[in-house]
Amino acid sequence: MRPKKLLFVPFLLFIVSSNLWAQDLMSYTNSLKYADHLFARKEYQLSAIEYQRISYLQPNDTLAKLRLVQSYRLMDDLVNAKLHLNKMFPDCTTECPEDFAIENFRILFLDQQYQDSYRFLLENKTILQPAKTEFEVGTLLMQNKWQEAKTCSEAYLQSNDKALKINDLYNISLKGTQLKYKNPYAAGLLSGIVPGAGKVYTGQWKDGIFAFITVGSLSWLSYRLIKDKGLNVGSIISGSVALSFYTANIFGSYKSAKKQNRKANRELTKDIEKMLVE
Amino acid sequence: MIHLNNTLKKITLKNKFRTKYSFILLLLIIPKLSAQNIDEVINFGDSLYVEHNYSFALNEYQRAFFFSENEKKQALSTKIANCYIGLENFSAAKSFCDSAIYYAATDSFKVEGKLQKILCSILEKNYGYAILKLNELKTDSFSNSGLKKNFYKGVSHYGLEQYEQAFQAFKSAVSPTDSVTMTALAQLVENRTTISRPSPALATVMSALVPGSGQMYTGNYFSGLNSILLLAGLAYVGINVPALSVFIVPVLSRYYTGGLLHAHQFAKEKRSVHRNDLVNDILALFRPNEHLNALMEVKQNNTNFHEHVLESDAEIPLLLSASFLGYKKFFSSQDVDVCVFSPTCSVYMMETIRKKGVVLGFIDGLDRLLRCHLLADEHNYKYNNLTQKYYDAP
Numbered sequence: 310m311r312p313k314k315l316l317f318v319p320f321l322l323f324i325v326s327s328n329l330w331a332q333d334l335m336s337y338t339n340s341l342k343y344a345d346h347l348f349a350r351k352e353y354q355l356s357a358i359e360y361q362r363i364s365y366l367q368p369n370d371t372l373a374k375l376r377l378v379q380s381y382r383l384m385d386d387l388v389n390a391k392l393h394l395n396k397m398f399p400d401c402t403t404e405c406p407e408d409f410a411i412e413n414f415r416i417l418f419l420d421q422q423y424q425d426s427y428r429f430l431l432e433n434k435t436i437l438q439p440a441k442t443e444f445e446v447g448t449l450l451m452q453n454k455w456q457e458a459k460t461c462s463e464a465y466l467q468s469n470d471k472a473l474k475i476n477d478l479y480n481i482s483l484k485g486t487q488l489k490y491k492n493p494y495a496a497g498l499l500s501g502i503v504p505g506a507g508k509v510y511t512g513q514w515k516d517g518i519f520a521f522i523t524v525g526s527l528s529w530l531s532y533r534l535i536k537d538k539g540l541n542v543g544s545i546i547s548g549s550v551a552l553s554f555y556t557a558n559i560f561g562s563y564k565s566a567k568k569q570n571r572k573a574n575r576e577l578t579k580d581i582e583k584m585l586v587e
Numbered sequence: 588m589i590h591l592n593n594t595l596k597k598i599t600l601k602n603k604f605r606t607k608y609s610f611i612l613l614l615l616i617i618p619k620l621s622a623q624n625i626d627e628v629i630n631f632g633d634s635l636y637v638e639h640n641y642s643f644a645l646n647e648y649q650r651a652f653f654f655s656e657n658e659k660k661q662a663l664s665t666k667i668a669n670c671y672i673g674l675e676n677f678s679a680a681k682s683f684c685d686s687a688i689y690y691a692a693t694d695s696f697k698v699e700g701k702l703q704k705i706l707c708s709i710l711e712k713n714y715g716y717a718i719l720k721l722n723e724l725k726t727d728s729f730s731n732s733g734l735k736k737n738f739y740k741g742v743s744h745y746g747l748e749q750y751e752q753a754f755q756a757f758k759s760a761v762s763p764t765d766s767v768t769m770t771a772l773a774q775l776v777e778n779r780t781t782i783s784r785p786s787p788a789l790a791t792v793m794s795a796l797v798p799g800s801g802q803m804y805t806g807n808y809f810s811g812l813n814s815i816l817l818l819a820g821l822a823y824v825g826i827n828v829p830a831l832s833v834f835i836v837p838v839l840s841r842y843y844t845g846g847l848l849h850a851h852q853f854a855k856e857k858r859s860v861h862r863n864d865l866v867n868d869i870l871a872l873f874r875p876n877e878h879l880n881a882l883m884e885v886k887q888n889n890t891n892f893h894e895h896v897l898e899s900d901a902e903i904p905l906l907l908s909a910s911f912l913g914y915k916k917f918f919s920s921q922d923v924d925v926c927v928f929s930p931t932c933s934v935y936m937m938e939t940i941r942k943k944g945v946v947l948g949f950i951d952g953l954d955r956l957l958r959c960h961l962l963a964d965e966h967n968y969k970y971n972n973l974t975q976k977y978y979d980a981p
Contacts, residue, residue, distance in 0.1 A: 334624055334654055343653050355646055515962040523957060534830070543830065553953055560947075561954030 337366045341373065348376055353384040371406070378412050387420050407435045414444055415586050423452045439472055446478045447585045453574050455485030474584060485577055493566040500562035504555060507562025511569045520558045527551035625651050625659070632666065641673035661690040661700075668703055677707045698724065698732045705739055709879070714746040734760050738873055745866050750782065757869055768872055775868055781861040790854040794847045801850030805857050814846040814921055845923045895937040903945055911937055927963050929976035932956055939981035951981070 334343075344359035360377035363370060374397055381390035394413055398405040405413070410433050417426035427448045430441060442465045449458035462479040465472065491511050500507030505521035508514070528551045534544035632647030645667060652663045664687035671680035681704055688700035701724055708717040721740050726733040741756035754776045761768045785805050794801030799815035802808075818839065825835035870879060892915045897904040911933060919933065926932050935955050940948030958979075968977035 334628055334650060339654065343650060346653055347649075352649075355649065358646070513967065515960070515964070516958050519960045519962065520957045530833075543828075553950070554957065557950045557953030558957055560950045561957060564951070564954070 335362070337363060340366070341370075344373070344376070348380065351383070353380040356380045357384070357386075357389075375408050375412065378409070378416075382412065382416055382419070385419075387416050390416050391420075405435065407437060410435045411440065418444075418448065418451075419582070419586060421451075423448045427452075439469075439475070442472075443474050443478065444585060446475060446482070447581050450478065450481055450485065450578055450581055453485065453578075455482050455488070458482040459486060477584065478581070481577055481581070485574075488573055488577070490570045490573070491566040493563045493570075496562040496566040497559045500559045504558050507559070508565055511562065511565045513565050513569075516561075516565070520554075520561070524551065524554050524558055527554055625655050629663070629666075636666070636670065636673075639673065641670045645670040645674070657690060658692070661687050661692065661696055664690060665700070665703065668707075672707060672710065675710075677711050681707050695732065698726055702732060702735055702739065706879075709739060709742055709746070712746060714743040717743045718747075728759075729762060734762055741869075742866075742879065745862075750779070754779075760873065771872055772869065775865065775872075779865060782858070782865055784861065785854045785857055787851045787854040787858070790850040791847050794850040798843060798846050802846070802853055805850065805853040807853045810849060810853070810920065813917055814842070814849075817842055817917065817921055818846070841923050841925070842918075842921045845921050848923060849921070892934070895934050895941075897937065897941055904940075907937070907940065907945070927959055927961065927977055928955070928968070928979045929971065929974055930980065932959050935979070935981055942981055955979070 334340075340359050340363050344356050344363060347353075347356035347359060357377060357380035360373050360380060363373040364377060367373070374393075378390050378394050381387075381393060390412075394409065394416065398409060398413075414426055414429060414433075414436070417423075417429060427445065430436070430445050430448065433441075436444070442461065446458050446462045449461060459479065459482040462475050462482060465475055466479060496507035496511050498507070499510050500520075503521070504524035505517035505519075508517035508520060527547070531544060531547040531551045534547050538544060628647050628651045632644045632651065635641075635644035635647065648663055648667045648670060652660060652667060655663060664683045668680045668683040668687065671677070671683060684700050684704035684707065687703065688697050691697040691700055701720070705717050705720050705724075708714075708720065718740060721736055721743070724736055726736050728737075737756050737760035741753045741760055744750075744753035744756055757772060757776075758769075761772060763769075790801035790804050792801070793804055794814075797815075798818050799811035799813075802811035802814060821835055821839045821842065825832045825839065892912060896908040896912065899905070914933060919931075928935070930938065932952070932955050936948070936952030939951045939955075942948065943951060963977055965977075968979050970977055
């Protein structure tokens with residue numbers, strides 16, 4: 310009996326071990342190792358798939374789920390990031406853990422839904438203090454609400470004066486309150502009086518000069534045509550072309566002032582995204 | 588009794604030996620089983636690669652690369668680099684070629700890795716650098732890698748339009764025992780008169796003397812006819828209505844210059860088609876890497892202006908759409924490329940009319956014409972180095 314029994318032991322071991330090793334590369338631990346390696350190497354497209362497998366194999370692994378959402382966010386696939394976050398926390402407002410709440414805020418922020426992200430911050434209770442005020446001030450600045458951002462950051466800085474990031478944000482809001490915007494209607498009016506003057510006022514002096522030369526020469530040509538030969542087909546066409554360009558330049562000056570204001574706002578807020586989303 | 592004892596001892600010894608033996612066997616089997624699993628992943632990757640499913644194959648290879656032993660990493664790096672070449676991500680492919688060179692056990696593997704890296708440079712159209720690196724590479728002249736080296740040299744010289752050197756390199760890329768390929772190559776090289784025709788210089792001169800004749804010489808009869816009719820019409824209007832000559836003379840000179848440039852361009856395009864036909868025949872002789880064939884295809888970019896046409900059926904939008912298409916077909920096609928923006932002013936006009944309505948859109952389009960001058964700078968618009976245009980969308 311004994312030799313047969315002894316032969317049976319290695320056979321059993323063989324079956325057990327073959328089962329153990331068969332799933333080798335796709336197992337939970339190996340997938341996790343590989344996924345972390347991919348995440349560290351910033352190959353988010355591949356790491357997202359791995360983390361998805363891991364969270365399927367081990368539904369309790371919350372870190373893997375966080376990494377899954379982060380992978381999607383870091384590869385700029387905000388739709389999928391939001392989808393996976395909502396699957397885990399269908400109502401991600403007040404109660405979800407801090408890391409996930411921050412992730413939700415970042416997704417909304419990167420998606421440029423600043424009003425939604427601000428509302429989310431007000432309702433949320435899990436995000437801890439320095440981060441919460443940073444996010445609040447950041448969203449206010451992105452909406453160009455300089456005064457509100459200033460009072461919000463000032464209130465926080467009075468109690469804690471060591472918050473460096475909030476200090477930076479406060480400085481931006483201070484610059485924002487001192488911004489001098491171009492008035493679009495004034496630009497249009499100036500261009501109505503002297504063609505191109507509105508564009509010079511908004512800082513586009515090259516466009517202004519070119520507009521002045523074009524509109525001026527076209528007007529002079531049609532003036533001469535009307536003066537020499539009276540109203541005929543040529544002078545009417547020439548006059549209407551000159552008038553169209555004159556109107557176009559007024560509209561262009563109005564647009565240029567608006568563009569300049571947008572540019573000034575963007576110039577101030579361009580670094581905020583990097584500051585809040587690492 | 589002693590005898591019985593001895594036999595019992597023998598049996599237990601035998602059993603002990605058996606158990607030991609089976610455990611050793613087990614220990615030998617276990618790593619093999621795990622190794623087989625990596626092989627399975629690699630085989631699956633290979634089957635995906637054969638189907639040109641590069642991104643999925645890449646995924647499998649990357650996983651195998653992460654878990655495999657150092658001995659296998661050379662072959663895997665080569666495969667990963669091939670996938671990246673298929674996906675046209677040459678910088679990543681190069682970094683994995685470096686990894687293949689690093690893990691290479693023998694010198695011949697190292698040379699293979701270097702040749703693959705040079706292939707990446709060729710596919711990036713970085714021919715001069717490829718030739719430099721090929722000259723540095725030391726191989727036996729009639730070994731497999733030596734022939735490959737000469738072949739790559741030929742392709743690089745061809746890319747640089749150095750045809751004599753290219754044909755010489757191609758000739759030395761054929762092994763001396765292969766007389767069939769040698770004669771076929773010699774025949775192809777002999778019949779190579781077409782690669783210098785049609786001559787761009789001749790086409791330009793012809794168009795300068797008789798507008799449109801250069802385009803007709805390259806086989807583009809429609810453009811030639813368009814050019815001569817347009818110029819003749821403009822000249823007729825200019826002579827009969829002297830008041831308008833202020834506008835007509837600059838426009839006329841632009842269309843005349845445009846005709847010369849287009850004749851030159853058509854001739855060049857047609858010549859490159861002839862050249863590519865020849866090099867494709869040569870490449871077919873060598874049965875090379877499939878990626879190299881794609882390099883030699885002439886890419887034609889026919890822009891379709893019908894997508895900018897307005898949808899509305901009312902009279903004014905229809906008239907605008909028709910005049911836009913007519914302008915693009917008969918006037919803009921003859922013009923010099925002067926608009927400093929991308930999309931061009933006419934396309935911008937159509938798009939902004941689609942967005943803002945006829946009146947406001949038309950005014951916005953005219954404002955764009957006022958902004959389209961040579962003083963435009965990077966301060967206000969994003970500059971595209973490749974097309975040398977400023978980006979300004981409606």
